[in-house]
Amino acid sequence: MKIPFLNTKKTATLPPPVPQKPGSTNVTSSPTPLKEGIKTADIKINTKEAKVDKAVNTFSAGVTDIKDIIAPASIYVDFNHLKIGNKFYRSFFISGYPRYVGANWLTSLINFEHPVELSMFYYPIEAKGVLEDLRKKITEFQATLSTDRENGKVMDPKVEAALKDALALQDKLVKGVERFFQFSFYITIPADSLEELDNTTKMLQGVLGALLIVAKESTLQMEQAFQSTIPLCVDKMLYVRNMDTSSIATTFPFTSSELTRNEGILYGINKHNGSLIIFDRFSLENANSCIFATSGAGKSYLVKLEILRSLMFGTECIAIDPEREYKSLSEAVGGEFIEFSENSASKINPFDIPTTDNQEGGELAENALGSKILSLHSLFKIIFGNMSNTEEAILDKAIVETYRLKGIGPDPKTHANESPIMEDLYKVLLGMDEPESKNLSARLERYVKGSLAGIFNQRTNIKLDNPFTVFSVRNLEDVLRPIAYYIILDFIWTKVKMKMKKRLLVVDEAWYLMTHEDSAYFMYSIAKRARKYYLGLTTISQDVNDFLNSEHGQVIITNAAIKILLKQSPSSIDRLSEVFHLSEGEKRLLLSVGIGEGLFFAGNNHVAMQVVASKEEHKIVTTNPEEVLKKQAGIKEAELKSEITAGRALNQEDKPKTEPINEEVVNKTLEQVQEPSNSIENTNVKDNVSKTAESKPSQELKKNTIALE
Ligand SMILES: Nc1ncnc2c1ncn2[C@@H]1O[C@H](COP(=O)(O)OP(=O)(O)O)[C@@H](O)[C@H]1O
Numbered sequence: 267m268k269i270p271f272l273n274t275k276k277t278a279t280l281p282p283p284v285p286q287k288p289g290s291t292n293v294t295s296s297p298t299p300l301k302e303g304i305k306t307a308d309i310k311i312n313t314k315e316a317k318v319d320k321a322v323n324t325f326s327a328g329v330t331d332i333k334d335i336i337a338p339a340s341i342y343v344d345f346n347h348l349k350i351g352n353k354f355y356r357s358f359f360i361s362g363y364p365r366y367v368g369a370n371w372l373t374s375l376i377n378f379e380h381p382v383e384l385s386m387f388y389y390p391i392e393a394k395g396v397l398e399d400l401r402k403k404i405t406e407f408q409a410t411l412s413t414d415r416e417n418g419k420v421m422d423p424k425v426e427a428a429l430k431d432a433l434a435l436q437d438k439l440v441k442g443v444e445r446f447f448q449f450s451f452y453i454t455i456p457a458d459s460l461e462e463l464d465n466t467t468k469m470l471q472g473v474l475g476a477l478l479i480v481a482k483e484s485t486l487q488m489e490q491a492f493q494s495t496i497p498l499c500v501d502k503m504l505y506v507r508n509m510d511t512s513s514i515a516t517t518f519p520f521t522s523s524e525l526t527r528n529e530g531i532l533y534g535i536n537k538h539n540g541s542l543i544i545f546d547r548f549s550l551e552n553a554n555s556c557i558f559a560t561s562g563a564g565k566s567y568l569v570k571l572e573i574l575r576s577l578m579f580g581t582e583c584i585a586i587d588p589e590r591e592y593k594s595l596s597e598a599v600g601g602e603f604i605e606f607s608e609n610s611a612s613k614i615n616p617f618d619i620p621t622t623d624n625q626e627g628g629e630l631a632e633n634a635l636g637s638k639i640l641s642l643h644s645l646f647k648i649i650f651g652n653m654s655n656t657e658e659a660i661l662d663k664a665i666v667e668t669y670r671l672k673g674i675g676p677d678p679k680t681h682a683n684e685s686p687i688m689e690d691l692y693k694v695l696l697g698m699d700e701p702e703s704k705n706l707s708a709r710l711e712r713y714v715k716g717s718l719a720g721i722f723n724q725r726t727n728i729k730l731d732n733p734f735t736v737f738s739v740r741n742l743e744d745v746l747r748p749i750a751y752y753i754i755l756d757f758i759w760t761k762v763k764m765k766m767k768k769r770l771l772v773v774d775e776a777w778y779l780m781t782h783e784d785s786a787y788f789m790y791s792i793a794k795r796a797r798k799y800y801l802g803l804t805t806i807s808q809d810v811n812d813f814l815n816s817e818h819g820q821v822i823i824t825n826a827a828i829k830i831l832l833k834q835s836p837s838s839i840d841r842l843s844e845v846f847h848l849s850e851g852e853k854r855l856l857l858s859v860g861i862g863e864g865l866f867f868a869g870n871n872h873v874a875m876q877v878v879a880s881k882e883e884h885k886i887v888t889t890n891p892e893e894v895l896k897k898q899a900g901i902k903e904a905e906l907k908s909e910i911t912a913g914r915a916l917n918q919e920d921k922p923k924t925e926p927i928n929e930e931v932v933n934k935t936l937e938q939v940q941e942p943s944n945s946i947e948n949t950n951v952k953d954n955v956s957k958t959a960e961s962k963p964s965q966e967l968k969k970n971t972i973a974l975e
């Protein structure tokens with residue numbers, strides 16, 4: 267056995283310890299008792315050393331040391347205060363504590379507006395003795411209660427509560443769940459005058475009263491109480507209160523938590539201590555994030571800020587936007603805003619097969635058709651709703667046939683051929699013999715010939731090459747949104763796999779995808795594989811239950827490295843608290859917080875956060891109708907001004923072709939329009955911003971000049 271062996275070795279080689287007089291600092295000055303085995307020579311040396319030490323002591327007594335320098339000349343000890351130099355001090359001891367406390371309950375005392383000296387002493391106590399005392403106490407309480415019962419009296423609720431506490435504590439101590447401590451707490455307040463001392467005393471007692479703490483002036487024991495609060499670590503009062511581990515843990519005064527990294531972008535301000543929450547999503551185990559809150563809590567606002575800040579660090583961003591609210595952001599940074607609707611020019615053909623030429627580390631080309639067909643199956647399940655097994659088999663046959671008719675087969679070389687569109691599949695289904703195929707083609711007709719043909723029956727004509735691309739689906743009906751979300755996501759995911767880049771993909775109102783098992787699975791598979799392609803998936807939803815009810819939705823939540831909860835509704839808070847392990851206090855916080863406030867989770871840690879934006883950022887990302895109108899009015903005014911300036915410049919002299927425009931006035935007007943560019947530092951984005959901000963009015967100017975000519 268290892269430990270006994272070490273022990274014997276130690277005792278064998280080390281000399282026996284020299285006994286020490288408790289409290290004495292100078293060991294050799296006390297006569298060393300004679301022990302067997304110690305030679306007379308040793309004793310001689312010891313007595314010699316003692317003599318030297320004595321001489322040193324005598325000498326040092328006459329020398330000024332640190333204590334002499336810092337000690338006051340005198341201390342005036344009064345009935346209920348001390349006076350040291352020109353300062354007055356009053357000390358308190360705590361004699362009563364509240365029955366229930368939460369974590370960090372001493373904050374208001376720590377943040378007391380007047381300087382205070384606090385000292386806390388923790389004494390660990392052996393459980394054995396405590397258990398005996400507890401048993402006695404419990405018997406006492408039980409006896410009191412049973413006597414009351416026998417005498418027909420109403421039982422004393424205080425005794426009942428004490429008995430319950432004692433039994434619970436006994437149980438925990440026996441099991442070793444809790445340990446036992448004694449705790450003492452003293453406070454000293456300094457002041458410049460007696461009057462100030464009295465005022466501060468009242469204030470302090472007010473604060474303590476609010477905490478249900480009973481504090482008493484240590485009348486006639488001012489000196490001892492004062493000594494207990496200076497940093498000497500001596501408790502001269504010994505006024506203790508019994509506490510178990512969990513209660514004593516709550517007295518730890520500095521529970522404000524930091525959650526920040528050295529690099530990354532700002533998410534918000536830590537509400538505990540005002541520090542910044544800075545994170546680089548790509549440095550975590552995955553770059554996914556989930557944001558949940560009620561409508562109007564500030565989810566999109568937060569994400570738009572994140573996009574704006576990420577763009578500065580060269581991260582490409584893609585967003586699916588159901589509310590058309592990313593438009594002003596896209597304009598500000600020179601992004602591409604793609605409207606996905608019947609009449610818009612932008613189209614995506616769900617039948618496109620990813621071409622292999624620029625596939626860097628992407629999926630194997632041989633499998634491209636196979637995985638495309640699988641993804642089409644999921645799409646048709648969303649379009650058709652439920653399908654029978656026969657229908658699925660027929661659909662599969664029809665899809666393969668549709669590709670074959672276009673000359674596309676498993677051979678990657680054929681994938682370069684023009685891909686089919688929805689209409690081709692419709693025709694194949696029509697031409698098939700099985701009765702189910704007629705049924706399927708009838709259900710598909712709406713998407714090929716009907717009102718929806720403009721969206722789903724077209725060739726792809728968009729690219730994903732802007733640093734910021736937004737897909738807006740606001741003009742689609744609610745029933746079509748899951749389909750559109752799926753097609754867009756599939757398109758983006760295919761592009762993401764083709765070329766690896768640092769990217770963020772934002773899916774706003776992602777609950778649309780949770781309404782179908784297949785789209786939920788798709789979202790889940792993107793979340794799972796995103797890290798491999800340097801992609802961070804941001805999932806935003808106002809409906810937590812949709813996510814929690816779906817098996818895949820739950821995994822998306824639990825596996826995201828960053829999670830943000832803003833204001834919640836009472837109907838979802840209980841389920842959320844199960845998934846996020848929220849405490850009662852956090853639950854209450856989430857129910858009552860204002861816009862842009864909530865909890866930020868990174869891994870296992872979380873802090874309360876306040877989302878903040880600079881003035882310039884706010885102008886770009888806000889969707890507050892009043893502010894948006896004001897901004898539009900501002901731009902219109904500026905345009906009007908520039909028109910007038912241009913007109914005046916032309917009227918002043920009758921030579922419009924040669925006359926230059928009054929540059930000074932135009933520049934001023936441009937400055938007014940160019941609000942958003944200030945906060946953006948990255949040159950790329952800045953260029954874009956100034957380009958978009960400048961180009962509009964200057965184009966307008968050019969137009970006017972030409973028109974007037
Ligand atoms: N941190 C914030 N500071 C100031 N205004 C905010 C903040 N967060 C949101 N807002 C404003 O609150 C409104 C709702 O925000 P929004 O992000 O659209 O909510 P959600 O997407 O959660 O429905 C918008 O007008 C937005 O400008």
Ligand SMILES: [Mg+2]
Binds near residue numbers: 565567589774
């Ligand atoms: Mg929103």
